Amino acid sequence: MANIYDYCVPKTDGSEQSLADFKGKVILIVNTATGCGFTPHYAPLEELYEKLHDQGLEIIDVPCNQFAGQTPGDDQEIHEFCTLKYHTQFPQMKKSDVNGENALPLFEYLKSQQGFKGFGKSPSALMMSAMLKKTDKDYKNNPDIKWNFTKFLVDREGNVVDRFEPTMDMKKVCAAVEALI
Numbered sequence: 001m002a003n004i005y006d007y008c009v010p011k012t013d014g015s016e017q018s019l020a021d022f023k024g025k026v027i028l029i030v031n032t033a034t035g036c037g038f039t040p041h042y043a044p045l046e047e048l049y050e051k052l053h054d055q056g057l058e059i060i061d062v063p064c065n066q067f068a069g070q071t072p073g074d075d076q077e078i079h080e081f082c083t084l085k086y087h088t089q090f091p092q093m094k095k096s097d098v099n100g101e102n103a104l105p106l107f108e109y110l111k112s113q114q115g116f117k118g119f120g121k122s123p124s125a126l127m128m129s130a131m132l133k134k135t136d137k138d139y140k141n142n143p144d145i146k147w148n149f150t151k152f153l154v155d156r157e158g159n160v161v162d163r164f165e166p167t168m169d170m171k172k173v174c175a176a177v178e179a180l181i
Helices: 039-055 075-085 104-111 123-135 170-180
Strands: 008-010 016-018 024-032 058-065 151-154 160-164
Touching: 016 160, 024 039, 024 170, 039 058, 058 075, 075 104, 104 160, 151 170, 160 170
Parallel strands: 024 058
Antiparallel strands: 008 016, 024 151, 151 160
């Protein structure tokens, strides 16, 4: 059976980032977008990275344009947006699919380890549920990524221990990461 360290993610320069390079670290893997209502998540993600990177945190940013076309730029434009607006320093990978026939194998693995558990009860959660019911009546029963800024948390042993939907309060995401550091 595969584990997280068997996977690679394409980098913007065309090379591959092996997750084996992050053995022994806590990893937060996020599919992102530059024009989404959740794009401000970049700010607490960067704060978390600055605070905990030296203690063993890695954040892997995988831009994705599969959700309402909210990441229209090329890799360079995405990188410029993130570094100029949010001063991101964590690794940003090549824009890639996270669902469907062209999904990165890494995301297929992540979804097999941590399926969809719901959006919660916040106003944004209710909005996401209502929106998805229109496009996928069975969305609650499949593990697909539902929207931008879905986050997967991997512990130091390589176990995918949690999945956070974009509607999850970033303070809870940060607390879960800190608990593993």
